[in-house]
Amino acid sequence: MLDRVKDRFDLQPERLISDTAYGYAKNLGWLVEHGIAPHIAVIDQSGYKDGIWSRADFEWDAENNKYICLEGEPA
Secondary structure: OHHHHHHHHOOOOOEEEEOHHHOOHHHHHHHHHOOOEEEEOOOOOOOOOOOOOOHHHOEEEOOOOEEEOOOOOEO
């Protein structure tokens, strides 16, 4: 939609405000790449309850500079 507004009216916002439905990395990255400051809450996916591991399920191995999963394998 922002591309169409730019093409048709030669307008581009300096900032964009939205709800968390648009707070995912690809969308936020696109806005920043186009010089638009995002004011959007980032979707918090750290507390999955459906069997998907979250960040909290990984342990940082500083000596080897990598994360280790619950099964002891490097991530």
